[in-house]
Amino acid sequence: xxxLSLSLxxxxxxxxxxxxxxxxxxxxxxxxxxxxxxxxxxNAGKAIAAWEREHGEITEAELAAVERAWRx
Numbered sequence: 001x002x003x004l005s006l007s008l009x010x011x012x013x014x015x016x017x018x019x020x021x022x023x024x025x026x027x028x029x030x031x032x033x034x035x036x037x038x039x040x041x042x043n044a045g046k047a048i049a050a051w052e053r054e055h056g057e058i059t060e061a062e063l064a065a066v067e068r069a070w071r072x
Contacts, residue, residue: 016030016031016034
């Protein structure tokens, strides 16, 4: 496991510590999950952009259909 040192604004660090405490997670575990989530979102954005380059922009109707499917 690699150890990292990082600097954060005081207010952000405080909010992260509180969130980790509320989630009953260590600071390292909470930040690792946050980083994984950010990477997932980044990759999803890239995948959507690639799909749109090939098939055209996703329409509002298509977005609405996906949202309905998620709620079922």
